Amino acid sequence: MEYTLLILLLPLLSFLVLGLAGMRMKHKLAGGIGTFSLAVVALLSYLTAYSYFSLDRTAEGVYPTLQPWNFEWLPFTESLHIDMGILLDPISVMMLVVISTVSLMVHIYSFGYMKGERGFQRYYAFLSLFSFSMLGLVLATNIFQMYVFWELVGVSSYLLIGFYYTKPEAIAASKKAFIVTRFADLGFLVGILIYGYYMGTFTFTPEETNLMGAGMVLPWALGLMFIGGAGKSAMFPLHIWLPDAMEGPTPVSALIHAATMVVAGVYLVARMFPLFIAYAPETLHIVAYVGAFTAFYAAAVACVQSDIKRVLAFSTISQIGFMMVALGVCTSADPHHGGLGYMSSMFHLFTHAMFKALLFLGAGCIIHAVHSNEMSAMGGLRKYMPITHITFLIACLAIAGIPPFSGFFSKDEILTACFQFSPVMGWVMTVIAGMTAFYMFRLYYGIFWGKENKQLHAAHTPRESPLSMTFPLMVLAAITVVGGFIPFGHFVSSDGQSYSIHLDTTVAVTSVIVAVIAIALATFMYAKEKQPVADALKRALPKLWRAAYKRFYMDEIWLFITKKIIFRCISTPVAWFDRHVVDQFLNFMAWSTNAAGEELQPVQSGKIQSYVMCFFGGVVVLTILLLILL
Amino acid sequence: MNILSLFVLIPLLMLLGLWIARNLNQVRGVMVAGSSALLVMAVYLTISYISLRNGGAEGEMLFVAEVPWFEPLNINYSVGVDGISVAMLLLSAIIVFTGTFASWKLKPLTKEYFMWFTLLSTGVFGFFISTDLFTMFMFYEVALIPMYLLIGVWGSGKKEYSAMKLTLMLMGGSAFLLIGILGIYYGSGATTMNVVELAQQNIPGWMQNIFFPLVFIGFGVLGALFPFHTWSPDGHASAPTAVSMLHAGVLMKLGGYGCFRVAMYLMPEGLSMWGDFFLVLTTISVVYGAFSAIVQTDLKYINAYSSVSHCGLVLFALLMMTKVSSTGAVLQMLSHGLMTALFFALIGMIYGRTHTRDIRQLNGLMRIMPFLSVGYVIAGLANLGLPGLSGFIAEMTIFTGSFQNPDTFHRVCTIVAATSIVITAVYILRVVGKILYGTCTNSEHLKLTDATWDERLAVICLIFAVAGLGLAPFWVSDMISGSVEPIISHLIH
DSSP states (O other), X not given: OTTHHHHHHHHHHHHHHHHHHGGGSOHHHHHHHHHHHHHHHHHHHHHHHHHHHTSOOOTTSSOOOEEEEEEEEEEOSSSOEEEEEEEEOHHHHHHHHHHHHHHHHHHHHHHHHTTTOTTHHHHHHHHHHHHHHHHHHHTOSBHHHHHHXXXXXXXXXXXXXXXXXXXXXHHHHHHHHHHXXXXXXXXXXXXXXXXXXXXXXXXXXXXXXXXXXHTTHHHHHHXXXXXXXXXXXXXXXXXXXXXXXXXXXXXHHHIIIIISGGGHHHHHHXXXXXXXXXXXXXXXXXXXXXXXXXXXXXXXXXXXXXXXXXXXXXXXXXXXXXXXXXXXXXXXXXXXXXXXXXXXHHHHHHHHHHHHHHHHHHHHHHHHXXXXXXXXXXXXXXXXXXXXXXXXHHHHHHHXXXXXXXXXXXXXXXXXXXXXXXXXXXXXXXXXXXXXXXHHHHHHHHHHSSXXXXXXXXXXXXXXXXXXXXXXXXXXXXXXHHGGGSOHHHHOOTTSSOXXXXXXXXXXXXXXXXXXXXXXXXXXXXXXXXOHHHHHHHHHOHHHHHHHHTGGGHHHHHHIIIIIIIIIIIIHHHHHHIIIIIHHHHHHHHHHHHHHHHHHGGGSOOOHHHHHHHHHHHHHHHHHHHHHHO | OOTTTHHHHHHHHHHHHHHHOOSHHHHHHHHHHHHHHHHHHHHHHHHHXXXXXXXXXXXXXXXXXXXXXXGGGTEEEEEEEOXXXXXXXXXXXXXXXXXXXXXXXXXXXXXXXXXXXXXXXXXXXXXXXXXXXXXXXXXXXXXXXXXXXXXXXXXXXXXXXXXXXXXXXXXXXXXXXXXXXXXXXXXXXXXXXXXXXHHHSOOOHHHHHHHHHHHHHHHHHHTTOTTSOTHHHHHHHHSOHHHHHXXXXXXXXXXXXXXXXXXXXXXXXXXXXXXXXXXXXXXHHHHHHHHHHHHOOBHHHHHHHHHHHHXXXXXXXXXXXXXXXXXXXXXXXXXXXXXXXXXXXXXXXXXXXXSOOBTTSOOOHHHHOHHHHXXXXXXXXXXXXXXXXXXXXXXXXXXXXXXXXXOHHHHHHHHHHHTHHHHHHHHHHHHIIIIISSOOOOHHHHTOOOOOHHHHHHHHHHXXXXXHHHHOOHHHHHHHXXXXXXXXXXXXX
């Protein structure tokens, strides 16, 4: 499958063309180049997926791992070198399909959304750069190649968040996103260094002897790598960059901050899963606890936010938490006995990418129509925007876990895996799933039903978006409707063998009941014009409401660390020390040389008398000394 | 005639040409012709070096030539290059070439300026081709002295103070160096000053312990070793654009190169005694420079401190004493040279228009000068180690190499130094966000224009080099690691 190289080269080429010559192009041409290259990439990805999954399984019953391309990019030693290549295995092929599909949809959608914007060509150049980096990340043949592209997606994300570079919020958000993830990447890098040294390789499959010899080191290395993953995937407390990243254009949020880049951390853990499960199960469980806490925290915050993109951002954080939990609760590599989480996590990654991209793109249509992110500017929009309304509802039902939409199936598998791990974990995640349904329907009613901002809508009637924007919505909605019926376990499972998904009736029924109750509650509270219960709750618990609205003050802590500690308590004293101690010491040396010169200067007065005096004085002293000594 | 001698001969001819030149166009003509010739020579040398090595050429140095100069002291004019010097020569040629264009419109006394500038390059090229300790030292001095005049006459701000400070500190370093070199020569009891031959001699341990720190500090001052780095912020801030480029880009590399080739190579026992001590100092340099850069408000100060951090990483990697880390150190010299030159060139161009380097007074430049701003962003991204640009490969080689040293103390230092990748991101993005993004509020700045053709040429050349090294690191990495090998195998582990 040598043609897979084109999947990487086309977006790169499109980036170079648009980056170097884009500014002289017409908007349509620039957008056309970007979209066309992505369309070809998407077709190639489907072709790759089709031909890969039609390959014969090996004797062990797994799909073969292929490396159609691999070359040594930067040699260190004989065994350690950064290679650049393409790795095809079930999860990378799955990711290929997800990324190229969502990316293509976003490219098409942006034609309408970004129409007439200044820097349209730059926008498409960055989108191409991002697609290239993200595809390179998932196709990486070794951990260091992954890190290379990991940094590149970070930079593309930085550039796209800061796309509106005249907006101060966008500048701050892009900076924050980059620095927080960079901090996490430090952990990733150290993890890679430890891994490389002890495993003697950067590939994902070290020698058995090295694995045995590593002992306690491997859990640490994997744990450090997980920190990198936690940064990109916005796990608590490194999640703080993601809500702010919503300052970027909405299609970008859909592509990068909902569907693809933020799940890179999940992908990383899944990629290292064989090592995790065999040598570091405790580390894997830490992943589960971090994921569960994050899922809960983000769901709680999402319940009170008023900016629709923020609600979706927290919902993303929460859903990624679900995927992490699913990976973390695995206790063996056998999907029938404790290894179900792996498959369900990947399944949820797939379905979530589709419906969350749909939600964000829908939100983009709404923002486009009312020119505001705040729910107060919305309400009652179902009359004006029917297509957006229906597709948004489908996505909400999917994320809430209502059958037969795709989210139901994947979430149900996750809950089953959690119940297999421990009942506590299972119930906790079920409750969070209920919260998800609640806040999503609060959002849904707040936008499409509820109290309409008639004044605003009279002044500027909201209208349905053009076809370039609604078409991607319909495509993604269609995938969301049928996606759950894909026999996912057949393609991806923890031991690679075919696994047929079967619903655990108790879990499924419980989760559906919880979701329906949560939706009913949201309907009761938010569907009508007047919302007495919601207002009463807000008045009854002002402190809690305020804390949740302020995201439990995590951003204040971040500001405290950066502004107060790093800036004031470390950097300023260091700079002061440099100027006033180190430098002054050298100035002092120069001054003392000068001063000594000044002091000794009178000796060389030029007066013969004093020279004669010194001469005779010296003679006398020497004579006395000689007499004493002899 | 030996091809290497041309690297000294061409600048000398340029000096002659400049002296004869009657008007500005002739001066520019001489500079362009000479610096392009140097660049072509450097590229040719690199290609022929690599093909010779691939053809199986033996010996530590290639293109060797030796002419006796002062027999009683065994001083020879002896030249030769290995992969490290080839890389440095290429770097110097690129910087001299782009530096010429970056000072295209410099006034007043253009002719004199370029004469000193050329003399400085003579010293630099001479240093990198020499294999004789004495000539090496001589060229080193030749490179230092013009700096005083270049800053003192053509500089800005507190230029007399800065020029004096820089010269005195570097001269202080070279005083140490001279003692050290004499120590090496007499200690070895050899009848040669050739570095490669000296390395075969045995210098008594106690002498190595005395002279190693002298030589290391002597070169280290130029390599911005903490706490001898304070000439760098003031010096860079006052220097004219091309001088900053040449200084940070090439001259500071003399320090790292000398530490490796003279101090470490000739005195391995001294190294094993003092290594840990200097490792601590360099680790401090790396982190301390980065933290200091965060709060600076002058663009040149930010880059000067950033250079302290990045050059600290060079010495740090050398002291890790593994083959990979030393390769990384040389890559870092190359990469830092290119990207700092790019930075200083851009800062000079921005300063030339806005007449301020204070980041509090600059904003929204992206709309006004898109070319320079995009260049600045690329330089920034290279500096913070974006894959595909040169900074990344150098840093990754250094960290991977450092981790090959199994000692716990070295590991801890590595992790501490690695935190600099985060701090670097902080100060780079802070500057980019402050000066390039946002809306321009200064009505004076709105009238400014983007880069002219000579500036574009300089910037594009440097970006091309930075990206070329970052995208295809394997050829230069192979060339360097082959030459690092004999030096590393000489050290005591």
